[in-house]
Amino acid sequence: MRDRGLVLALLIPGLLAMLATFILPMAWLLRASFSTSTMVQVGFTLDHYRAALVDPFYWKVALNTLTLGLTVAGVAVVLAYPIALFLARTTSRWRGVLTALAVAPLLTSAVVRTYGWMVILGDRGVINGTLQSLSIIETPLRLSNNSFGATVALVEILMPYAILAMLAGFGRLSVQLEEAAAMLGANPLRVFWRIVLPLSLPGVLTGALLVFVLAISSFVTPRLMGGGRVFVLGTEVFSEATVTLNWSLAAALSVMLLVLFSSVIVIYQRALRRLEA
Amino acid sequence: MKAITLTLAALLASGGAYAQEVNVIGFSGVFADNYQKFIIEPFEAANPGITVNYQPSKNSAETLALLTRQAANPTIDVALLDIAVAIKANEAGLFSQLDEAGVPNIAQAPDWARVDEDRSVAFSQDNLAILYNTETVTEPPTSWNDLADPKYKGRIAAKLGDTRGVILIPILTKMAGGNYKDSIEPAIEAMNAFGPNVLTWEPAPDCYAVVQSGEVDLSICWNGRAQYLHDTQGGTIGVAAPVEGSIGQTSAISLVEGSPDAEAAKKFIDYALGAEAQGTFAEKSFYGPVNTTVELAPEVAQRIYGGPEAQAAQMTLDWQWVSGVYSQWIQRINREVIAFN
Amino acid sequence: MTERHVSVENLVKTYPGAAKPSVDDVSFSLPRGEMLALLGPSGCGKTTILRMIAGLVEPTSGSIRLNGREVSGIPVYKRNMGMVFQAYALFPHMTVAENIAFGLEMRGIAKADRAAKVARALDLVKLSGLGDRRITQLSGGQQQRCAIARSLVIEPELLLLDEPLSNLDAKLRDEMRDEIREIQGRTGVTAIFVTHDQDEALSMADRLAVMSAGRLEQIGTPRQIFDRPETEFVASFIGAGNFLNGRVTAAGEAAVDGFGALRFVGDAAVGQDVRLMVRPHRLVMGGAANSFTGTVEHIVYRGQILTMTVRAGETRLQADLHTHAGALPEKGQTVTLGVAPEDVTFIGRAA
Ligand SMILES: Nc1ncnc2c1ncn2[C@@H]1O[C@H](COP(=O)(O)OP(=O)(O)OP(=O)(O)O)[C@@H](O)[C@H]1O
Ligand SMILES: [Mg+2]
Numbered sequence: 001m002r003d004r005g006l007v008l009a010l011l012i013p014g015l016l017a018m019l020a021t022f023i024l025p026m027a028w029l030l031r032a033s034f035s036t037s038t039m040v041q042v043g044f045t046l047d048h049y050r051a052a053l054v055d056p057f058y059w060k061v062a063l064n065t066l067t068l069g070l071t072v073a074g075v076a077v078v079l080a081y082p083i084a085l086f087l088a089r090t091t092s093r094w095r096g097v098l099t100a101l102a103v104a105p106l107l108t109s110a111v112v113r114t115y116g117w118m119v120i121l122g123d124r125g126v127i128n129g130t131l132q133s134l135s136i137i138e139t140p141l142r143l144s145n146n147s148f149g150a151t152v153a154l155v156e157i158l159m160p161y162a163i164l165a166m167l168a169g170f171g172r173l174s175v176q177l178e179e180a181a182a183m184l185g186a187n188p189l190r191v192f193w194r195i196v197l198p199l200s201l202p203g204v205l206t207g208a209l210l211v212f213v214l215a216i217s218s219f220v221t222p223r224l225m226g227g228g229r230v231f232v233l234g235t236e237v238f239s240e241a242t243v244t245l246n247w248s249l250a251a252a253l254s255v256m257l258l259v260l261f262s263s264v265i266v267i268y269q270r271a272l273r274r275l276e277a
Numbered sequence: 278m279k280a281i282t283l284t285l286a287a288l289l290a291s292g293g294a295y296a297q298e299v300n301v302i303g304f305s306g307v308f309a310d311n312y313q314k315f316i317i318e319p320f321e322a323a324n325p326g327i328t329v330n331y332q333p334s335k336n337s338a339e340t341l342a343l344l345t346r347q348a349a350n351p352t353i354d355v356a357l358l359d360i361a362v363a364i365k366a367n368e369a370g371l372f373s374q375l376d377e378a379g380v381p382n383i384a385q386a387p388d389w390a391r392v393d394e395d396r397s398v399a400f401s402q403d404n405l406a407i408l409y410n411t412e413t414v415t416e417p418p419t420s421w422n423d424l425a426d427p428k429y430k431g432r433i434a435a436k437l438g439d440t441r442g443v444i445l446i447p448i449l450t451k452m453a454g455g456n457y458k459d460s461i462e463p464a465i466e467a468m469n470a471f472g473p474n475v476l477t478w479e480p481a482p483d484c485y486a487v488v489q490s491g492e493v494d495l496s497i498c499w500n501g502r503a504q505y506l507h508d509t510q511g512g513t514i515g516v517a518a519p520v521e522g523s524i525g526q527t528s529a530i531s532l533v534e535g536s537p538d539a540e541a542a543k544k545f546i547d548y549a550l551g552a553e554a555q556g557t558f559a560e561k562s563f564y565g566p567v568n569t570t571v572e573l574a575p576e577v578a579q580r581i582y583g584g585p586e587a588q589a590a591q592m593t594l595d596w597q598w599v600s601g602v603y604s605q606w607i608q609r610i611n612r613e614v615i616a617f618n
Numbered sequence: 619m620t621e622r623h624v625s626v627e628n629l630v631k632t633y634p635g636a637a638k639p640s641v642d643d644v645s646f647s648l649p650r651g652e653m654l655a656l657l658g659p660s661g662c663g664k665t666t667i668l669r670m671i672a673g674l675v676e677p678t679s680g681s682i683r684l685n686g687r688e689v690s691g692i693p694v695y696k697r698n699m700g701m702v703f704q705a706y707a708l709f710p711h712m713t714v715a716e717n718i719a720f721g722l723e724m725r726g727i728a729k730a731d732r733a734a735k736v737a738r739a740l741d742l743v744k745l746s747g748l749g750d751r752r753i754t755q756l757s758g759g760q761q762q763r764c765a766i767a768r769s770l771v772i773e774p775e776l777l778l779l780d781e782p783l784s785n786l787d788a789k790l791r792d793e794m795r796d797e798i799r800e801i802q803g804r805t806g807v808t809a810i811f812v813t814h815d816q817d818e819a820l821s822m823a824d825r826l827a828v829m830s831a832g833r834l835e836q837i838g839t840p841r842q843i844f845d846r847p848e849t850e851f852v853a854s855f856i857g858a859g860n861f862l863n864g865r866v867t868a869a870g871e872a873a874v875d876g877f878g879a880l881r882f883v884g885d886a887a888v889g890q891d892v893r894l895m896v897r898p899h900r901l902v903m904g905g906a907a908n909s910f911t912g913t914v915e916h917i918v919y920r921g922q923i924l925t926m927t928v929r930a931g932e933t934r935l936q937a938d939l940h941t942h943a944g945a946l947p948e949k950g951q952t953v954t955l956g957v958a959p960e961d962v963t964f965i966g967r968a969a
Contacts, residue, residue, distance in 0.1 A: 183769070194720070244603065
């Protein structure tokens with residue numbers, strides 16, 4: 001009994017922090033999305049939801065968001081997997097340093113890295129500059145200010161998260177299991193397919209989910225790297241909130257984004273648990 | 278603690294019986310510096326009993342959010358906002374009505390500048406202009422039509438998903454002989470004509486830096502800051518004021534409803550709208566004045582509005598009307614122009 | 619010697635960066651069907667030898683032959699050896715049956731045959747009916763059996779076990795000890811197992827290879843190792859011993875403090891200084907040959923046995939005597955102990 005009281009007492013600071021930083025803003029968001037005014041919370045209306053749902057543009061934006069999220073998650077996972085696998089398996093004494101290096105990009109802000117990518121992929125950027133000076137191309141390739149640029153930058157920015165999630169999810173991998181499989185006659189390829197891949201799958205899927213969620217909720221990178229051409233839910237919410245000042249619509253869009261993607265996460269987690277069972 | 282507060286209050290009450298304070302919230306950056314130097318400081322000099330505190334805000338949307346939060350118990354007396362945002366704020370009843378008795382200088386404001394029954398009064402106009410890189414562009418553009426010149430393919434930055442686009446629409450509509458209140462179709466068409474030339478609709482970090490750095494040749498931006506950058510950054514940025522004329526991004530001043538010190542605040546607003554303040558501010562910041570009695574020196578007018586032809590073609594907007602279509606216009610620009618280019 | 623099924627010659631392994639070799643010039647061989655125990659203290663290189671045979675570690679030099687054929691160039695997955703790991707290394711994402719079938723699958727054996735073989739293997743290790751269990755649903759002993767079944771079902775040329783019993787509790791360990799021995803006997807597979815438990819080695823193996831610091835000290839049957847240790851290390855590592863210094867006075871006889879003349883087994887030239895060893899439990903009360911008279915310095919009664927230290931001059935002997943209900947020696951008493959000459963082992967020249 002006393003233990004339970006103690007546990008509750010210990011939980012209080014965390015719960016309060018949750019309340020202040022998560023639940024209250026969420027409640028505000030929900031309230032605002034039903035407001036009859038675009039700015040203050042009064043009355044009750046479903047108009048903002050209706051407006052968003054009947055507008056084919058928002059459906060297209062939602063589809064764009066989904067496509068961007070899936071592409072970024074897919075590419076980031078494919079690129080992060082070998083790195084994470086190497087880091088998880090290496091016995092090198094540089095492992096710590098290498099891991100730190102792999103996730104070091106997290107130490108700089110996404111905005112800074114986005115600017116970095118603008119320098120690399122821009123019309124007068126490193127790549128176009130090199131190709132032009134080598135006379136391989138005449139006019140610069142359009143590498144940024146479109147969804148390609150947004151995808152590339154997001155992949156790079158989110159890859160460290162994928163690596164971290166994978167490293168955390170690779171708990172069941174072990175060199176000994178690989179050795180056991182080899183002893184039983186599995187060549188390296190089959191060891192990978194039958195042992196390493198299935199055992200690392202939970203980590204891979206967690207990484208994919210994390211990147212997907214971060215990608216679909218991003219707006220700075222799609223906005224800057226997309227040259228304004230990449231319309232995703234994040235950029236729409238941002239522009240409704242800050243440009244047209246339709247806070248209620250922005251709130252409704254956010255709530256829909258939240259509901260849509262929390263259900264994705266729930267379904268995904270279910271599937272994941274089944275996989276691990 | 279309480280004792281100290283009481284003592285302080287007593288001191289203030291006795292020592293400066295007429296000490297008054299006006300809290301102003303407004304734009305940040307160079308605007309804030311100029312506003313402080315050329316409007317607040319002279320005002321304080323003329324009114325020794327009143328202190329004006331200027332609080333810079335990141336943008337009008339943030340100011341609006343702050344005012345909304347404080348609506349019941351405001352600490353701010355005067356707000357400087359983009360006029361479209363000011364109209365939004367008036368929908369929420371955030372500002373008090375002014376009158377010629379309390380603020381005589383509003384009589385010198387043109388009709389279009391007095392919105393929402395004098396709840397907000399326009400005080401400056403920052404013209405939309407075409408910026409060009411003076412190193413890469415040898416022949417500066419002279420017309421809005423130049424944006425569609427194929428030689429600028431992939432060389433233009435145009436952030437049009439905000440007030441810039443909303444201002445460009447009436448300009449382009451008028452050029453096609455139309456009226457923005459009837460149909461903006463011609464403007465959408467004109468935007469699509471130069472759309473293929475646009476490298477980015479979201480220049481980063483802003484529409485000035487991309488010209489300065491040579492990333493683009495042309496950029497659609499505000500005149501005031503461009504003139505300032507022209508003077509301070511080695512003249513790389515040139516400003517072209519198209520002959521078809523332009524419209525200014527309009528800022529309005531408003532008295533916050535429930536202002537803690539409305540009397541002093543009105544005095545300040547009156548000064549800020551007056552000819553002296555307006556004239557100096559225009560000259561120093563290249564923002565067009567909104568006071569019918571101000572006479573600008575020709576070279577100043579040139580840098581604010583462009584040549585005589587452009588000056589003659591300078592337009593104003595029915596902001597009250599435009600604010601009703603503001604988000605709809607932005608939506609159309611996004612969906613019918615940007616999404617296709 | 620019978621047919622050499624497995625032979626290891628001059629095997630050396632120096633890990634990169636290591637100052638000393640972990641395995642230093644080790645040679646031994648096994649006939650088909652033999653079970654050899656690699657025994658030695660922690661870090662002496664047992665696992666390293668096993669892993670070199672398996673192909674998991676590259677030898678620095680030396681050769682490993684299977685049926686007379688050098689295996690060094692053959693990759694692990696083609697060596698056809700079974701390995702039971704200390705932590706079993708069962709695949710957590712597969713059922714018991716899938717684990718056992720894995721090796722068969724890798725060998726391309728048809729599904730139906732696979733099922734039959736798996737069933738037989740499950741039967742062999744007494745896991746019938748648990749084939750569909752997940753690995754996590756097995757007890758430690760069951761996991762152990764599963765690991766053995768998995769490595770045996772592929773009918774390996776050689777079965778390697780690395781401390782297979784160390785994760786089990788004492789009772790289960792005894793049980794599995796017998797069972798492994800029995801399964802190995804039944805299948806006739808040649809096996810090498812690593813252990814640092816002398817009981818385990820003595821009771822399970824046909825022969826023992828005792829190692830120390832990377833070197834092979836002695837290889838032989840349990841009796842040879844226990845009764846005729848060739849080095850002091852072997853003698854002291856396996857069982858307890860009284861070590862005595864003496865000088866050979868005649869063939870098979872040495873002068874040792876306290877004993878006078880001590881007869882022993884072993885070749886040593888007259889006049890040579892020798893080191894002799896007597897196991898405490900081989901000493902008996904009284905006795906005419908090799909008698910030693912001294913004072914009981916210390917005594918502990920342990921139910922089945924009585925352990926006492928008897929001192930004469932500078933020589934102390936530990937004796938483990940069977941107890942009985944009659945009178946037993948007491949501390950301070952003078953007693954005479956005796957030992958049969960064949961229980962006195964010559965283990966080398968005195969240092
Ligand atoms: N991968 C390795 N890299 C470097 N040194 C190693 C490696 N593996 C083992 N060693 C060293 O080689 C020596 C022998 O190790 P090994 O694992 O063969 O001992 P062991 O006899 O099996 O010991 P234990 O009974 O503790 O398992 C030890 O000193 C060990 O530190
Ligand atoms: Mg070992």
